[in-house]
Amino acid sequence: MKQYFDAKAASLNSHDVLLPLVEMAMQRGINNNKLLKGSKLFYTDLQSPHKKVSFEQLNTVINNAILLLPSDGLSFLLGQHWLFNQVSYSGQALLNSKHLMQMSRVIQVKQFALCPFVFFTPYRSHSHTHYVVNFAIALPQPKVTQFYFEMIAAKINALCKWRFNFTQKICIKFPFSPPQHLEQYYAHLGVQYQFDHPCFCISIPNETLTVPQATTTPVMQQYYLQQARTAPNTIGFIQYLCELLIKDPKIGCEEVAQHLRVSPATLKRKLKQHNTTLQTLKDALQKQHAVINIGERGYSNEQTADHLQFSDVTNFRRTFKRWTGMTPTQLRNIMT
Amino acid sequence: MPHSFIKLHTTLLTTLLLMLCFTLFIVYQLGTLKPLQEIDWIDCIGEGGITVMTLIWLLATLVMRPKGLVTNLLFFGLSALHISLLLDFLDEFFIFSHHYSWLSSLEAFPAVIGMGIMSVAMYYWSHEQHVLNHLLTKKERFYRTHGLHDFITGLYRADYMKRQIEQELCGLSQSSQCFCVALFDIKGFAHFNLQHGSLRANNLLFDIGQIITLNLRNTDLACRFASDRFIVLLPKTNHLEATYITEQVAKMVAQHTPYDLNQTITGFSQLHCHCVEATNTDTLTTLLFQLNEGLAQQKRALVA
Numbered sequence: 001m002k003q004y005f006d007a008k009a010a011s012l013n014s015h016d017v018l019l020p021l022v023e024m025a026m027q028r029g030i031n032n033n034k035l036l037k038g039s040k041l042f043y044t045d046l047q048s049p050h051k052k053v054s055f056e057q058l059n060t061v062i063n064n065a066i067l068l069l070p071s072d073g074l075s076f077l078l079g080q081h082w083l084f085n086q087v088s089y090s091g092q093a094l095l096n097s098k099h100l101m102q103m104s105r106v107i108q109v110k111q112f113a114l115c116p117f118v119f120f121t122p123y124r125s126h127s128h129t130h131y132v133v134n135f136a137i138a139l140p141q142p143k144v145t146q147f148y149f150e151m152i153a154a155k156i157n158a159l160c161k162w163r164f165n166f167t168q169k170i171c172i173k174f175p176f177s178p179p180q181h182l183e184q185y186y187a188h189l190g191v192q193y194q195f196d197h198p199c200f201c202i203s204i205p206n207e208t209l210t211v212p213q214a215t216t217t218p219v220m221q222q223y224y225l226q227q228a229r230t231a232p233n234t235i236g237f238i239q240y241l242c243e244l245l246i247k248d249p250k251i252g253c254e255e256v257a258q259h260l261r262v263s264p265a266t267l268k269r270k271l272k273q274h275n276t277t278l279q280t281l282k283d284a285l286q287k288q289h290a291v292i293n294i295g296e297r298g299y300s301n302e303q304t305a306d307h308l309q310f311s312d313v314t315n316f317r318r319t320f321k322r323w324t325g326m327t328p329t330q331l332r333n334i335m336t
Numbered sequence: 337m338p339h340s341f342i343k344l345h346t347t348l349l350t351t352l353l354l355m356l357c358f359t360l361f362i363v364y365q366l367g368t369l370k371p372l373q374e375i376d377w378i379d380c381i382g383e384g385g386i387t388v389m390t391l392i393w394l395l396a397t398l399v400m401r402p403k404g405l406v407t408n409l410l411f412f413g414l415s416a417l418h419i420s421l422l423l424d425f426l427d428e429f430f431i432f433s434h435h436y437s438w439l440s441s442l443e444a445f446p447a448v449i450g451m452g453i454m455s456v457a458m459y460y461w462s463h464e465q466h467v468l469n470h471l472l473t474k475k476e477r478f479y480r481t482h483g484l485h486d487f488i489t490g491l492y493r494a495d496y497m498k499r500q501i502e503q504e505l506c507g508l509s510q511s512s513q514c515f516c517v518a519l520f521d522i523k524g525f526a527h528f529n530l531q532h533g534s535l536r537a538n539n540l541l542f543d544i545g546q547i548i549t550l551n552l553r554n555t556d557l558a559c560r561f562a563s564d565r566f567i568v569l570l571p572k573t574n575h576l577e578a579t580y581i582t583e584q585v586a587k588m589v590a591q592h593t594p595y596d597l598n599q600t601i602t603g604f605s606q607l608h609c610h611c612v613e614a615t616n617t618d619t620l621t622t623l624l625f626q627l628n629e630g631l632a633q634q635k636r637a638l639v640a
Binding site: 073077180 | 521535561562563
């Protein structure tokens with residue numbers, strides 16, 4: 001089994017997101033002490049080449065940035081910055097992949113180097129592939145969650161504009177209502193987007209997944225991947241649990257604790273620190289499965305209930321309403 | 337910030353320190369310490385409090401203001417007031433023999449002079465404010481709120497514009513005063529950003545913001561919308577007039593030549609622009625949507 005790291009572990013490279021964020025905020029007249037307040041980080045430390053920070057510290061700084069620079073679109077700028085500054089072997093392997101399909105595999109294999117904060121699960125329907133994105137380390141506050149999702153949307157948007165010509169065909173579904181700073185979405189996103197979806201999901205037409213990427217040398221991809229073999233590859237705490245839950249959806253608290261080699265009480269405390277419970281994670285996984293089956297794959301309630309091993313359809317409908325705030329029929333209506 | 341303010345006002349801060357030392361020295365030389373039981377501690381707390389507060393105001397003034405006449409006047413006025421209050425405070429701890437009783441009677445005089453100087457400072461400050469207001473004519477309308485200010489362009493942010501458009505929409509439904517909103521987008525800004533870096537790109541945004549405001553009428557308002565987009569409100573203007581004005585603005589921006597640090601030309605900057613006139617059925621959301629949709633269509637047409 002893979003190694004995992006939690007929200008308090010200083011394992012993230014500060015040069016990926018934190019340092020560019022601090023620099024951008026400083027260019028906007030923000031004092032770096034105010035921005036780093038509460039994170040126990042100092043500006044001079046961040047500049048050292050091997051400085052690692054924890055997910056919790058990063059979230060504190062993002063939260064400060066949202067308060068100090070409301071509706072400034074920093075999340076979008078950070079996403080673009082990230083894409084154009086990929087110098088690691090993993091990043092080069094990504095940018096030299098043949099097409100989107102191969103890119104998604106590179107991200108899965110080199111997840112720690114490319115996107116340690118989130119992991120995605122692909123679901124294929126007859127016309128599209130839907131990549132449902134979930135947090136890998138801990139569940140941040142709603143505002144910070146929105147910031148991360150905007151950043152990911154900006155990365156995908158910038159990638160499609162740079163390397164492909166089907167930006168318009170990709171649809172990003174955000175799990176929140178249209179925000180106050182909608183103008184940032186207008187100005188930054190060329191992809192299509194929707195709000196108020198039950199999960200954060202990126203839908204890509206199947207035929208575009210194998211459209212070749214412009215200006216790449218696919219031969220080099222293998223070389224870069226080999227070079228990147230020595231890079232550490234661990235996964236976040238939540239993702240670790242989710243992988244256990246996907247393998248065995250009926251797994252209980254004690255078995256999970258055994259896997260992690262901790263007591264059930266420690267596991268519960270740890271889950272609380274990460275802003276979640278085992279039941280929340282189980283529900284979230286089942287919910288996204290149900291949402292994709294009903295909203296995207298056109299399954300009936302009976303098929304989905306059967307698929308998720310519900311004893312009867314009424315029970316499934318009731319649970320679906322609890323998860324998403326709407327009935328399966330309402331979701332179908334929204335999606336059409 | 338504190339470092340730069342000490343550097344900026346070294347002379348004034350030295351003067352303040354000398355004045356305070358001189359006051360303390362005079363009082364110490366001419367007075368004798370009161371016995372502890374005679375000191376009225378409650379009075380000390382009150383008078384000490386106002387002395388400290390005036391010192392804080394004095395330092396805050398220096399932190400906030402650049403060098404200049406108004407700053408000097410404010411400084412000397414507040415310093416005189418502070419010295420008066422300091423003398424009053426020290427009075428609680430020292431007794432002066434009848435030879436030097438003039439010191440206690442004169443203690444209020446610096447305050448009177450200081451307040452006089454501060455009144456003059458206020459007069460010049462109002463002039464200064466007038467000049468600043470004039471500079472802000474096309475950047476703000478009716479009210480000032482620093483919280484909605486965009487640091488990079490020096491204009492207000494989209495939130496400020498949204499409030500203004502909502503007011504105009506109210507005016508449109510009540511007295512059918514037509515108005516237009518225009519959106520500008522810098523052509524190839526992402527490319528410029530990649531080629532010249534974000535600092536140069538931020539400078540370009542500032543420059544273009546200035547050019548847009550320069551080429552508007554006094555009644556118009558320009559704000560930064562998001563990223564490389566600017567939004568302009570043209571009150572009491574029909575679509576024809578507004579199109580003319582926005583095209584004029586785009587022409588002026590196209591003539592702008594940005595230079596980089598080595599004084600070499602970094603390419604020219606052109607604008608996409610789209611302008612819509614508000615109708616009675618519009619809401620803020622639909623109006624902004626129309627504007628952005630129009631601009632997106634225009635850009636798509638160019639690519640195709």
